[in-house]
Amino acid sequence: MSDNSPLQRAKKEILFGLKLAAVMIGGALLLTLARKQGWLDAEQVMRGNNVIIGLALAAFCNLMPKRMTGTPRTMHHATLAQSIGRVGGWAMTLAFLVWCALWAFAPLELARIGAIAAVGAGVAVMIGYTVWKCAADGVSRSG
């Protein structure tokens, strides 16, 4: 069925994570260098760092539905995993894109609070949907 072995998948996952980490660290170093050269001020460096982190995490969450691997035992499990993966992926990707937009364009105070609120809302949607689906699943099975 699936061509990739779990080991190959794990390798790909680790490599992808390392690449994202490298982008974040590289971006931070470049911004620091730009600051030392006097091209950017402290606020721009902070905003730039947060935009890079947000984009990297959005890219990570973009692949969340693809990462829900493993052979489902029943059709019901497959349906549940698919819907949770999709909603979670969308919620977190959009949350981190909002994070980026706020850090790029909003006033500093609004960016600080709004970015955390956006990611918090994304996490709440993901966990809330998962709990709701699992609870509904339990009710329909017992009923």
Place this chain on the structure above:
Amino acid sequence: MNSVFKALADPTRRKVLELLRQRPMTAGELSDHFPVSRPTMSAHFAVLREADLIEANKIGTSITYQLKLSVLEDALLGFTQLFGIGAAGRTPANAATPKPTREGADE
């Protein structure tokens, strides 16, 4: 990414993805929605699998196809459906039929 665009360019394959958005389905269930032969459908499934847009799993005795779209691919699918890209003068029934492959036909 090229294989993704190739897979999404065909209305039949887009319809397959749309059906799989509702729930995972077996090859037979999916084929019932289209007036084309099983080998042709299998070839469409092979294209989608090659693009890593669906995943085939064996549940019990049947092969089940499950959606495997990233958020970006999901959004692309939404856009292509919204604007009907590649659908001009083509319906899922008479759309480009990929050559049935031995691998696809065996399923």
